[in-house]
Amino acid sequence: LFLNVQAGHHILDMCAAPGSKTFQLLEMIHQSKEPGLLPTALVIANDLKVQRCDVLIHNTKRMCTANLIVTNHEAQSFPSCSLAKDDSEAYKDHCKPQRLEFDRVLCDVPCSGDGTLRKSHDLWRKWSSSMGNEFHLLQVNIAMRGVLPYLKWVVGWFTQLAQ
Incomplete structure (x- = not known):
């Protein structure tokens, strides 16, 4: 809810697997559209491990949406993306790719694992600070990596919040 996702937003979920937050993002973009229209939003869900991407795909498949792209990349060096803009004039000649700027970035970074100690008692012997x-x-x-391209926006947002 904090992200205030809208039907036309481009969203990057940097560490997406297993996919429950990605699924919620997809639900939000589909709920925020006008009845009878498909959302123009795009969710790019990324994870480092291929096996976790498979789980992510499996968990989001029941949404049955064309608004999801799953990528397999290191989040700390996630590449810049381009998106072809479909301007009616430009489309006649060719679609010119433009840098994709995300309206929202969800960054649920990998945890240190200390919270799993209460569930996995065998980790006590292996885990250290x-x-x-x-x-x-x-x-x-x-x-x-998630915030730097949007630092100007983030500073402005926090300034508005403080007022």
């Missing part, structure tokens, strides 16, 4: 700290740099890099 240094293992948890190893994730910190990865978490920061993923978050920075």
Whole structure:
């Protein structure tokens, strides 16, 4: 709800698997459209591991939507994307790709694993605080990759929120 997703938004879910948040994003874009119209929104759901992408696809398949693209890439170095704009004048000649700017970025970074200790007692023997700290740099890099292209917007948003 915090993201305030609309029917025409382009959304990047950087660490998407297993897909429950992605499914909720898809539900939001389909609910926010006008009756009888398909949403023009696009959700790009990314995960690093192929097996987790398979789970993501399986979990979002029941939505039956053409508004989802699943990618398999390191979130901290997620590439810039291009989108062909369908202008009626430009379409006659050719669609010119333009840099895809996301309206919303969801970044649920990988956790340190310390929360799973209560469920997996065998991890107590293996887990250490240094293992948890190893994730910190990865978490920061993923978050920075998600926010840097939109830093100007984020600063403006927080400024409005503070007023």
